[in-house]
Amino acid sequence: MGPDDASARVRKLTQECVDIVRTILVARREMGKLHDPSLREIHLPRASEEIGAILALTESATNDIMLAAEDMMSIDFKNPELAAEIVNDQCMKIFEACSFQDITGQRISSVLKTLQLVEKKIEDLEGAWSGASSSIQPAAEAAPIDPDAALLNGPALEGEGIQQDEIDRLFA
Amino acid sequence: MVDMKMPILIVDDYRTMLRIVRNLLVKLGFSDIDEASDGSQALSMMKGREYGLVISDWNMQPMTGFDLLKSVRADTQLKATPFIMVTAESKVENVVAARQAGVNNYIIKPFSAAVLKAKLKTVLGEF
Numbered sequence: 001m002g003p004d005d006a007s008a009r010v011r012k013l014t015q016e017c018v019d020i021v022r023t024i025l026v027a028r029r030e031m032g033k034l035h036d037p038s039l040r041e042i043h044l045p046r047a048s049e050e051i052g053a054i055l056a057l058t059e060s061a062t063n064d065i066m067l068a069a070e071d072m073m074s075i076d077f078k079n080p081e082l083a084a085e086i087v088n089d090q091c092m093k094i095f096e097a098c099s100f101q102d103i104t105g106q107r108i109s110s111v112l113k114t115l116q117l118v119e120k121k122i123e124d125l126e127g128a129w130s131g132a133s134s135s136i137q138p139a140a141e142a143a144p145i146d147p148d149a150a151l152l153n154g155p156a157l158e159g160e161g162i163q164q165d166e167i168d169r170l171f172a
Numbered sequence: 173m174v175d176m177k178m179p180i181l182i183v184d185d186y187r188t189m190l191r192i193v194r195n196l197l198v199k200l201g202f203s204d205i206d207e208a209s210d211g212s213q214a215l216s217m218m219k220g221r222e223y224g225l226v227i228s229d230w231n232m233q234p235m236t237g238f239d240l241l242k243s244v245r246a247d248t249q250l251k252a253t254p255f256i257m258v259t260a261e262s263k264v265e266n267v268v269a270a271r272q273a274g275v276n277n278y279i280i281k282p283f284s285a286a287v288l289k290a291k292l293k294t295v296l297g298e299f
Contacts, residue, residue, distance in 0.1 A: 088199070092195070092196065092199055092285050095191075095192045095195050095196065096196075096284050098188055098191075098192055099188070099189060099192050099281060099282040099283070101186065101188040101189075102184070102188060102189045102260070102281060102282075103260055103281060103282060105186060106260055148236070148238055148239070148269075150265075151230075151238065151261065151263070151265060151266050151269055152230075152231055152236070152261070153261060153266075154231065154260060154261070155260035155261075155262075155281070156260070156262045160262075160263070161263050162262055162263070162267065163280070164280050164287060167262075167267050167278050167280065170267055170268075170271065170278075171271070171277055171278065171294070
């Protein structure tokens with residue numbers, strides 16, 4: 001290999017190194033646009049709390065349903081009228097307990113939205129790394145266009161929202 | 173006295189909740205109960221039948237219970253219909269907005285039969 005060949009190879013290697021550095025810098029710049037602290041600071045902790053609330057509510061509902069069933073199992077059927085009344089009351093308690101399905105459904109929807117947000121971030125990161133990221137915009141909280149949309153928050157977590165008795169005072 | 177045979181419209185996008193509210197109302201003595209799965213269906217039903225009471229969820233698509241409430245209060249034929257919101261939305265802003273829009277009472281989910289009965293008495297009178 002002559003000096004000209006060696007020099008050409010060095011130039012080629014240098015160019016490749018420059019290209020690699022350029023790619024890394026571009027990807028880094030694009031990934032910077034994706035930085036969204038709200039995901040880690042708000043959405044993921046909220047999703048975690050929602051799952052905790054789902055577990056607590058399903059446990060509570062299961063307990064209420066089992067208690068109602070146990071009460072019915074211990075009915076003395078020698079007094080049919082009283083037995084019918086107890087069965088009726090306990091069935092109502094089971095119905096009340098079943099409302100957990102609505103609340104947990106809304107909480108799961110909230111967790112799903114966070115998962116979709118994470119999925120979108122991963123897709124954008126893949127795009128940034130592969131260079132197909134020209135359309136990526138800096139992360140930003142989408143402002144609700146409809147002012148009433150700000151009132152759609154779903155079930156409150158422990159310590160959030162107001163209680164029924166406070167609402168009753170507002171309507172008194 | 174409350175007419176226990178008056179038609180009541182319950183509005184919720186969860187079938188389980190419709191069943192729960194229906195059963196609680198039946199237990200309380202009401203018998204004529206219709207169901208809708210969102211605000212627009214409810215509004216359409218209200219234009220075809222005079223209801224003595226509407227019990228509606230808030231968070232539904234495409235038309236929310238809040239939009240239904242505002243539409244009912246803006247309609248000269250429907251505006252006097254008693255309206256109870258039954259929802260998991262428990263922020264003060266929600267309660268205030270619903271009150272300003274003309275809701276008659278507001279129940280937080282999950283709720284008991286006793287709470288529903290108490291609110292019905294507040295809105296409709298003793299039964």
